[in-house]
Structures are given as structure tokens and as C-alpha cells.
Amino acid sequence: MNQQQANIDLSNSEAYACESCGHDTFVTVFKLRKLSSIASPTGAEMLVPIQAFACKECGFINKEFLPDLGEDSQDESPLTLV
Numbered sequence: 271m272n273q274q275q276a277n278i279d280l281s282n283s284e285a286y287a288c289e290s291c292g293h294d295t296f297v298t299v300f301k302l303r304k305l306s307s308i309a310s311p312t313g314a315e316m317l318v319p320i321q322a323f324a325c326k327e328c329g330f331i332n333k334e335f336l337p338d339l340g341e342d343s344q345d346e347s348p349l350t351l352v
């Protein structure tokens with residue numbers, strides 16, 4: 271972790287809470303994304319870990335921890351077969 275975190279003035283910080291239940295303790299979790307051999311830089315299937323923080327109470331992961339995986343779009347267009 272970044273050593274400079276020790277210099278952060280926490281008096282300028284604010285509490286951060288779970289968006290689902292409002293609890294304010296979190297645990298480190300990983301999501302795994304499977305990369306197909308076509309998209310992989312190594313040419314082989316690989317798992318890509320995405321670190322996030324999950325609410326310790328309910329397990330909810332606040333959205334900002336996760337990159338846009340393109341899964342949440344409401345109007346998901348069907349795949350076009352060529």
C-alpha cells in the first residue's frame with residue numbers, strides 16, 4: 271500500500287458507508303473476470319482479478335468500486351450473429 275497514506279489529514283475526510291444498508295465497515299473482495307483467448311494479451315484464457323470493497327454487514331459492493339463491465343445497461347441489445 272501507499273506509504274503516503276500516513277500523511278493524509280483525516281479531519282478532512284468523511285465517513286463512507288454502504289449504499290445498501292449504510293454500514294461503514296468493509297472487507298476486501300475480488301471479482302474475477304475471465305478473458306477469452308481472443309481478448310487476452312497472452313493469447314490464452316486468463317482470469318483478471320478486480321479488487322473491491324464489500325460491505326461487511328450485507329456484502330454489497332458500492333458501484334464506484336467496480337469498473338464499467340458493460341453488464342448493467344438496461345437496453346441490452348441482442349448479439350448480432352454474422
Ligand SMILES: [Zn+2]
Pocket residue numbers: 288289290291292293325326327328329330
Ligand atoms: Zn451493507
